[in-house]
Amino acid sequence: MANSKIILLLGAIASCAAHFTVPNDDQDMSGLTVNSLPWDKRVEYMRKTNQALYSQSGPCPFAAFGAIIVNHTADEVVCEGANFRTGDPTIHGEISAINACTAKFTAMGMTPTQIYAAWGELSLYTNAESCPMCASAIRWAGFKEYIYGTTIQHNYNVGWGVMTLSSYDVFQQSRQLPGYQTVMLGQILTNETDPLFSWQYNASAPCPNGCFRIPSVARGGSTCSNTTATA
Numbered sequence: 001m002a003n004s005k006i007i008l009l010l011g012a013i014a015s016c017a018a019h020f021t022v023p024n025d026d027q028d029m030s031g032l033t034v035n036s037l038p039w040d041k042r043v044e045y046m047r048k049t050n051q052a053l054y055s056q057s058g059p060c061p062f063a064a065f066g067a068i069i070v071n072h073t074a075d076e077v078v079c080e081g082a083n084f085r086t087g088d089p090t091i092h093g094e095i096s097a098i099n100a101c102t103a104k105f106t107a108m109g110m111t112p113t114q115i116y117a118a119w120g121e122l123s124l125y126t127n128a129e130s131c132p133m134c135a136s137a138i139r140w141a142g143f144k145e146y147i148y149g150t151t152i153q154h155n156y157n158v159g160w161g162v163m164t165l166s167s168y169d170v171f172q173q174s175r176q177l178p179g180y181q182t183v184m185l186g187q188i189l190t191n192e193t194d195p196l197f198s199w200q201y202n203a204s205a206p207c208p209n210g211c212f213r214i215p216s217v218a219r220g221g222s223t224c225s226n227t228t229a230t231a
């Protein structure tokens with residue numbers, strides 16, 4: 001009797017959680033021309049973001065979070081980053097890319113003041129909406145633009161542990177910061193970013209990029225891999 005009540009209670013908590021709605025996380029800017037850049041250009045660079053993840057972390061990394069920093073005036077990728085699971089909890093894809101650019105600009109002889117000014121000319125692309133830490137870093141930097149693919153809501157729905165504060169809300173609360181405002185474009189090319197995040201907590205979901213399911217003791221079930229070696 002007591003046990004079945006506990007099970008019912010747990011069931012109720014689980015089903016409530018499954019229906020949690022992240023406030024203001026429905027910012028779909030697909031198809032829009034923003035800062036004179038056509039939608040096709042956004043798609044091209046979001047694909048480059050996924051390609052940068054692939055080149056840094058392989059075809060199906062568990063932490064499938066990749067980011068690039070783009071100079072749209074020069075039409076080129078300046079830096080890339082990924083969540084390398086180094087053990088440092090701050091090294092998300094976005095922070096990794098910001099660190100890569102800071103190191104690159106420093107090596108080019110730019111002063112800290114020049115580096116701070118440079119962010120205002122650059123666009124940060126990330127294949128998943130930034131967590132509040134990274135969204136805050138993007139606003140502290142004063143990037144010209146911030147473009148994301150998969151939403152926090154999507155990743156919540158497919159089983160990721162997430163902070164349920166949307167970038168929209170972080171940006172709304174960052175208007176008083178001096179310096180550049182940052183234009184946000186949400187949900188770009190989600191048909192190609194979502195599958196990178198949909199398999200980690202769902203054994204029925206297909207693996208991306210030609211990977212396949214292998215048993216995983218570490219993951220307590222299965223994981224996606226491009227090799228038959230167990231993980």
Ligand SMILES: *[C@@H]1O[C@H](CO)[C@@H](O)[C@H](O)[C@H]1NC(C)=O
Pocket residue numbers: 057058059226227
């Ligand atoms: C699997 O991906 C890794 C990159 O993470 C690559 O080095 C390796 O060659 C790939 N293996 C196969 C069998 O394709």
Ligand SMILES: *[C@@H]1O[C@H](CO)[C@@H](O)[C@H](O)[C@H]1NC(C)=O
Pocket residue numbers: 071073074118119121122
């Ligand atoms: C972006 O590219 C333009 C054109 O090549 C260049 O003048 C500018 O310095 C670049 N900005 C940054 C921050 O690298």
Ligand SMILES: *[C@@H]1O[C@H](CO)[C@@H](O)[C@H](O)[C@H]1NC(C)=O
Pocket residue numbers: 043189191192
């Ligand atoms: C995803 O959608 C874009 C259009 O927004 C399309 O060009 C692309 O082919 C689609 N990708 C896949 C893998 O279906």
Ligand SMILES: *[C@@H]1O[C@H](CO)[C@@H](O)[C@H](O)[C@H]1NC(C)=O
Pocket residue numbers: 157158202204205206
């Ligand atoms: C798990 O993946 C399957 C196959 O793609 C899908 O039908 C199902 O909705 C997914 N479940 C969740 C909770 O995402």
Ligand SMILES: [Zn+2]
Pocket residue numbers: 092093094130131132133134135
């Ligand atoms: Zn983050």
